[in-house]
Amino acid sequence: xxxxxxxxxxxxxxxxxxxxxxxxxxxxxxxxxxxxxxxxxxxxxxxxxxxxxxxxxxxxxxxxxxxxxxxxxxxxxxxxxxxxxxxxxxxxxxxxxxxxxxxxxxxxxxxxxxxxxxxxxxxxxxxxxxxxxxxxxxxxxxxxxxxxxxxxxxxxxxxxxxxxxxxxxxxxxxxxxxxxxxxxxxxxxxxxxxxxxxxxxxxxxxxxxxxxxxxxxxxxxxxxxxxxxxxxxxxxxxxxxxxxxxxxxxxxxxxxxxxxxxxxxxxxxxxxxxxxxxxxxxxxxxxxxxxxxxxxxxxxxxxxxxxxxxxxxxxxxxxxxxxxxxxxxxxxxxxxxxxxxxxxxxxxxxxxxxxxxxxxxxxxxxxxxxxxxxxxxxxxxxxxxxxxxxxxxxxxxxxxxxxxxxxxxxxxxxxxxxxxxxxxxxxxxxxxxxxxxxxxxxxxxxxxxxxxxxxxxxxxxxxxxxxxxxxxxxxxxxxxxxxxxxxxxxxxxxxxxxxxxxxxxxxxxxxxxxxxxxxxxxxxxxxxxxxxxxxxxxxxxxxxxxxxxxxxxxxxxxxxxxxxxxxxxxxxxxxxxxxxxxxxxxxxxxxxxxxxxxxxxxxxxxxxxxxxxxxxxxxxxxxxxxxxxxxxxxxxxxxxxxxxxxx
Numbered sequence: 280x281x282x283x284x285x286x287x288x289x290x291x292x293x294x295x296x297x298x299x300x301x302x303x304x305x306x307x308x309x310x311x312x313x314x315x316x317x318x319x320x321x322x323x324x325x326x327x328x329x330x331x332x333x334x335x336x337x338x339x340x341x342x343x344x345x346x347x348x349x350x351x352x353x354x355x356x357x358x359x360x361x362x363x364x365x366x367x368x369x370x371x372x373x374x375x376x377x378x379x380x381x382x383x384x385x386x387x388x389x390x391x392x393x394x395x396x397x398x399x400x401x402x403x404x405x406x407x408x409x410x411x412x413x414x415x416x417x418x419x420x421x422x423x424x425x426x427x428x429x430x431x432x433x434x435x436x437x438x439x440x441x442x443x444x445x446x447x448x449x450x451x452x453x454x455x456x457x458x459x460x461x462x463x464x465x466x467x468x469x470x471x472x473x474x475x476x477x478x479x480x481x482x483x484x485x486x487x488x489x490x491x492x493x494x495x496x497x498x499x500x501x502x503x504x505x506x507x508x509x510x511x512x513x514x515x516x517x518x519x520x521x522x523x524x525x526x527x528x529x530x531x532x533x534x535x536x537x538x539x540x541x542x543x544x545x546x547x548x549x550x551x552x553x554x555x556x557x558x559x560x561x562x563x564x565x566x567x568x569x570x571x572x573x574x575x576x577x578x579x580x581x582x583x584x585x586x587x588x589x590x591x592x593x594x595x596x597x598x599x600x601x602x603x604x605x606x607x608x609x610x611x612x613x614x615x616x617x618x619x620x621x622x623x624x625x626x627x628x629x630x631x632x633x634x635x636x637x638x639x640x641x642x643x644x645x646x647x648x649x650x651x652x653x654x655x656x657x658x659x660x661x662x663x664x665x666x667x668x669x670x671x672x673x674x675x676x677x678x679x680x681x682x683x684x685x686x687x688x689x690x691x692x693x694x695x696x697x698x699x700x701x702x703x704x705x706x707x708x709x710x711x712x713x714x715x716x717x718x719x720x721x722x723x724x725x726x727x728x729x730x731x732x733x734x735x736x737x738x739x740x741x742x743x744x745x746x747x748x749x750x751x752x753x754x755x756x757x758x759x760x761x762x763x764x765x766x767x768x769x770x771x772x773x774x775x776x777x778x779x780x781x782x783x784x785x786x787x788x789x790x791x792x793x794x795x796x797x798x799x800x801x802x803x804x805x806x807x808x809x810x811x812x813x814x815x816x817x818x819x820x821x822x823x824x825x826x827x828x829x830x831x832x833x834x835x836x837x838x839x840x841x842x843x844x845x846x847x848x849x850x851x852x853x854x855x856x857x858x859x860x861x862x863x864x865x866x867x868x869x870x871x872x873x874x875x876x877x878x879x880x881x882x883x884x885x886x887x888x889x890x891x892x893x894x895x896x897x898x899x900x901x902x903x904x905x906x907x908x909x910x911x912x913x914x915x916x917x918x919x920x921x922x923x924x925x926x
Contacts, residue, residue, distance in 0.1 A: 299339070541583045745873055747911055753884035803925035
């Protein structure tokens with residue numbers, strides 16, 4: 280039955296491709312006649328005819344995408360009901376077979392060719408009308424940015440998972456893009472979109488990452504000056520992550536009602552936290568220092584920043600905004616240690632000490648104060664909160680409208696998807712109706728418990744991998760000042776330069792992977808290879824002889840960090856595809872789950888450093904590398920077990 284249904288889809292798809300191709304060919308003949316007659320009055324009608332073809336193409340792309348989703352659901356239901364991993368067998372035997380009709384559903388070369396012909400003709404029509412004869416192939420920058428072309432390109436990318444650098448960074452942010460909206464919906468987004476508010480969210484992301492890593496090169500010296508051991512730097516650095524575990528939840532919930540108030544609260548908490556961090560030196564209090572870092576963690580508004588991009592940025596620039604979110608994080612990660620390297624001075628003003636330990640706190644407190652003033656006068660609260668309340672009231676007063684709207688949405692596609700229709704027929708014949716068909720199954724998760732129930736083995740493995748890579752990176756970064764000082768006698772400036780260089784590798788590596796590597800290999804292949812390279816980097820980091828050299832440390836650190844960054848991008852890309860759609864919205868969404876997993880990894884890693892410090896600095900390196908070594912091996916084994924479900 281499944282093979283028969285796929286065959287029906289493929290034959291219908293080929294038939295519609297041919298129909299659209301004939302329409303484009305006929306319109307091309309009309310275009311040639313119009314240009315010969317120089318009849319500009321018919322140009323606008325011809326352009327509308329091309330756009331109509333584009334709208335039909337978008338419907339066809341949605342049809343194929345819905346059926347591909349239906350196929351995945353049928354396979355998953357088969358596994359669930361019969362307890363047999365049929366999905367693994369089915370995908371393995373058909374993923375690369377030359378005669379597989381499954382390939383026609385998931386890899387649409389013919390549809391992409393039709394989309395290219397449509398884009399080329401629309402662009403040529405516009406340029407010929409303006410008297411220009413530039414080729415879109417020789418001059419890609421002159422391609423017409425027609426709204427229908429944007430919708431077609433988005434639908435093609437969503438179907439084929441085509442990857443570019445911007446899209447790769449967008450997936451890195453785990454900001455899930457919705458289906459292409461109608462023109463009216465897109466216009467509403469354009470009207471409510473506020474560029475300065477987006478910039479304020481990106482600056483918040485940048486400053487928070489600077490705030491996180493600016494203390495790393497000097498945290499060990501600060502703890503020693505307050506009478507504690509150098510390895511207490513793990514607690515100092517990790518206390519911010521501990522608070523972030525809780526702040527991510529309430530900020531995610533708060534963003535359901537407002538964006539401005541959470542950002543104001545975040546700025547106040549970060550200003551206060553950095554002020555206490557700076558004053559702890561003169562107060563000679565480690566407690567005040569830790570309270571300051573906890574307040575900084577309670578001001579983590581990354582959930583708000585991510586949610587704002589997802590909800591308040593127009594679809595056509597959401598990918599660039601998502602890439603900007605990741606770029607701002609990477610830049611802040613590099614600038615934090617780099618800025619600490621420039622704060623190597625000491626002076627006193629009114630009994631307040633300004634040195635390499637306290638200056639990061641003073642600088643960041645001033646930065647957050649200036650940001651708060653900018654935020655107060657420039658941020659514009661989105662209008663959709665009030666509109667959502669009004670629409671909810673209208674739906675309550677007119678319940679019949681929901682059924683009418685549902686019918687209208689169905690009419691936007693070509694027809695009911697064949698596979699989804701068959702899936703419904705299977706459910707009707709089944710004695711036990713699946714919970715996924717219930718109306719409540721489409722609602723977002725309302726708690727961590729309900730979100731956990733939605734985690735499939737594939738999603739759990741991806742979250743484990745995310746935990747592993749964050750754990751390994753945090754161990755590397757947080758103990759770098761202690762390890763390099765003990766083995767190589769590096770000063771604060773040398774540590775800062777080393778960490779800044781590591782941070783600056785993020786964007787170039789993502790550019791290479793996003794633009795080239797992901798076009799040559801499948802995401803799951805890159806995922807597994809990156810895990811193996813991280814494992815190699817960790818193994819290389821161990822001290823096997825009494826003499827521990829700089830080349831060994833630097834090379835192993837670069838391998839671990841770079842491939843952990845590659846792994847993070849691919850991991851989040853796969854996570855966005857294998858997780859339930861119910862985890863793409865609401866408070867307890869996929870972004871929150873990944874943030875919590877990463878933050879928990881940082882907390883455990885920083886606690887590991889402090890605990891290992893009691894065994895002595897000479898044993899710190901090897902002891903702290905053992906847990907990430909074990910977790911990495913476990914994640915590789917888990918990846919092999921779920922490899923055929925990562926598609």
